[in-house]
Amino acid sequence: MAGIVACVLFSLVTMVHSQVQTAFMEYMQTRIGSLEERIVQWHDHSNRYSSELRDFKNQVLKMLENIEKEREAVRNEVENVNVRVDRLEREVDYLETQNPAPPCVEIDEKLTELHMNKKKKNEKYEKLTDCSDTISQVNAMKILKRYGSSAGLWTKDPIGNSERVYVLDGAGNDTVFVFPRMKEFTLSTSTRKAARIKLPFPWVGTGHIVYGGYLYYLRQGEEFQVIKFNLANKTVVDSAVLPIEDQVPVYGLSKHNFIDIAADEEGLWIIYATKENEKNICLAKLDSNNLGIEQMWDTPCPIENAESAFVVCGTLYVVYNTKLPSRSRIQCIFDVSGTISNENIPVVYFPKRYGSHSSMKYNPKERQIYAWDDGYQIIYKLSMKPKDELY
Template identity: 85%
Template sequence: MAGIVACVFLSCVTLINAQAQTAFLEYIQGRMGVLEDRISQWHDQSSRYSSELREFKNQVLKLLENIEKERDGLRNEMENTNIRVDRLEREVDYIETQNPAPSCVEVDEKLTELHIEKKKKNEKYAKLIDCSDTISQVNAMKILKRFGTTAGLWTKDPIGNSEKIYVFDGAGNDTLYIFNRMKEFTLSSSTRKASKIKLPFPWIGTGHVVYGGNLFYIRQGDEFQLIKFNLVNKTVVDSAVLPIEEQVPVYGLSKFNYIDIVADEEGLWAIYATKENEKNICLAKLDPNNLGIEQMWDTPCPIENAESAFVVCGSLYVVYNTKLPSRSRIQCVFDVSGTISSENVPVVYFPKRYGAHSSMKYNPKEKQIYAWDDGYQILYKLSMKPKEDLY
């Protein structure tokens, strides 16, 4: 009897296990089916994404090819433009050499040699002392040559009848080149025809000036010391540290200039800037005999984008440009007498040439500016008119 019961029990257990296994297998099959569906969906999406990625890659490649073609086209246009500009400049230079009217050098030499006798000395002296002129326009320009580095200075002594040309190459050096006449400097391809003077101290910047047989320049060093050097005796006559504290570069586009010594009809001036008034340019009247400061002014002329400046008849003219070289222009004027201001002075433009002027030295005797533009030495002839005509 017990055996029969055991057999029945085992049969029931076996039946239950078979049903459980069947259910488990059905569950596993269902999950596998779901996974297969998801894998199929992922495969379809992956194929679609790969196709879209290939299409996007092809589009990008086409765009890159078009950009490369456009860049080549722009490069060719730029090269053609540069060729046309160079040709135009050569034609302009040729016209200037053929036309004697705008020739600054020859005309000025004739003026100084032939017309001095026709004018009375008292009238010329009275006009310089009266000093009632202001700049009307740049009447003519002449490119003399290319000499030296991008920054430098060349000038003449406005006092006396000397025809010597003084050349300072670089914003920091100690060797001065002197040519006896303008033609020697213009026609010479090197410094062999020039006499040399090795200064006792190297200079800094391009703010030097030759005045009355003396060179006034700023010495390199911790202090901006003004040196007065006699060009005949080759000795230091005097020196002074100007009472100007915490100096900063005076021109935004010529960071090497801290003090710019200039000359006009009334004497010597110092153009500078300080941290106390670091946004605008300052002006001081100098005594050329003892290097003392007679008077100082704060001007409204900003330092930003200024490349150079000069003084004419007691008026400061600041020349501006941009970081990308364009046409230089006089955009701010400060008159120490208060007669004129920037508001009633027209903007005067200098012809666009090479870069930015590292120096512009006004010669009150010749009414010319000796400019150094990216290694090119240029003469600007100025037209003047009375200050009263501005009103």
């Protein structure tokens, strides 16, 4: 009896175990099937993403290739535009040199009466030299360097054989820098190679000149005073208050200049303006020995939009610009000998540069201009021709 019971129990246990094993196997198969489906889905998604990424990469490469082509095309267009602009500027330069100068001043009855009353003052000048040339064009421009502030002047002594370069930085200062030669000035990055000359009085403006071993500069006090300073022994040789009343800035675009001292083949000149003749620039011949005024003239050259001026062979050349600096041009002249007039000259343009000239110093020995342009030191080489060729 016990054996039968045991056999029955064993059968039951075997049957239950078989059912459990079968259910477990079915469960595992179901789970494995589910995993296989997910693996297939992941594989499909992965292939799709890889395909999309590959397509995107191809699109990006094509876009980069197109961008490179477009950049090359733009570069070529810019180069072509630059060439055309340069050609256009050369053509404009040529055309500008061919156009006659417009009249500098409108003559009315009051102006005529003023000149009649000052006939003695404005009489012709008897020249000391046989210089009879006038500027035909600015032949070349050489930019040496950039040094100092926006206003200043640099120059050489036209008398003698000295190669020294004198630099007066700023529209108000008291220290002159002297470089032994042009090379030292051009290559130096500071004033270490320059000698320093301390002036007894600070200067005002940029209208000073070095002439015959002396610095002639303007001192501002109650009145404007010209100082003659010996550069060799560093002493004041002479000084004079010019007989010019109620002075005003001589250049409309350079308000810091009341007197501009110029040198040419004839000697020293004073360029100035007064309230009495507040519209036009005045000129005077200065005796370099005793600082006396030898002769005075009222010129037809307007102060308005004047930038700077210089004298060549007894002829005043006034340089004009605009309030927003563009291209400087000689648009008005005044010949103290009466040989040439504004109707006989073309407008002379200076090459493109940086801003506006704070000083332009003509060197009669070298026949070139030392200019200070917004902190840049520039040399303009001039081309001359006889005055009688203008007729």
